[in-house]
Amino acid sequence: MSDNILSVIPADPHWQPAPEAADRTVAIVAELVPALADGFAEVEVSWHDAVAIVDCGANLERIGCPRCAGSVGIDWWNELLETRADDGLATLLAHVPCCGAELSIDTLEYEWPCGFARFEIAVWNPGRDWFTGEELTALADALGRPVRQVLAHI
Ligand SMILES: [Zn+2]
Known part of the structure; x- marks a missing residue:
């Protein structure tokens, strides 16, 4: 059994959002990934004390x-x-x-892209492809900082 994980992280590896900004961004992710509402996908939000690798697994x-x-x-x-x-x-x-x-x-x-971050919104088995440029802009606006995405296969 393998998994696909679509992650959104701040472009700045050291930066962490305020909780309200994080909540806003997670809400937008939920709108962009219909599989979350259907219960096929799962979202996981992580706050790391130190910078962590967000790698793309077998896609590297x-x-x-x-x-x-x-x-x-x-x-x-x-x-x-x-x-x-x-x-x-x-x-x-x-x-x-x-x-x-x-x-x-x-x-x-x-x-494929990998990143480093102290904050991550990961969607497990999103049932969709990369976020579009427009979607990333909406996510960045919600978070308050530029974002990157990583699509991992593990
Ligand atoms: Zn060199």
């Missing part, structure tokens, strides 16, 4: 470097996250293996 195909356009390597990235898991990703800075540049791993080019 490649990680590119924005500095040299090389490939960072999914194994390198997995190892990095494992090493840093204990300190709750206190820093996102890392020296990438392709060109040695020091970058925030939040700025790497993930195919």
Whole structure:
């Protein structure tokens, strides 16, 4: 049994919304995902003390470097996250293996998208595809900050 998870996170990995803004955004998610009303999908709202990875699971195909356009390597990235898991990703800075540049791993080019966040609205088995640009704008307006989406397959 596998699951699809469509997540909305603030574009800023460190930012958390006020509870009212979070509630407003969850209400809009509920409008955009009919499967929630039907009971086929489930929504899960998470507040993390430290920055957490919101990854796309089996949908991750490649990680590119924005500095040299090389490939960072999914194994390198997995190892990095494992090493840093204990300190709750206190820093996102890392020296990438392709060109040695020091970058925030939040700025790497993930195919499909991944993100880092301290707040997440995750819809399990939404029964729909990505949010459209217009829908993301509505979600960002409700949250009060720009948002990103991650579509995971696990
Ligand atoms: Zn590079």
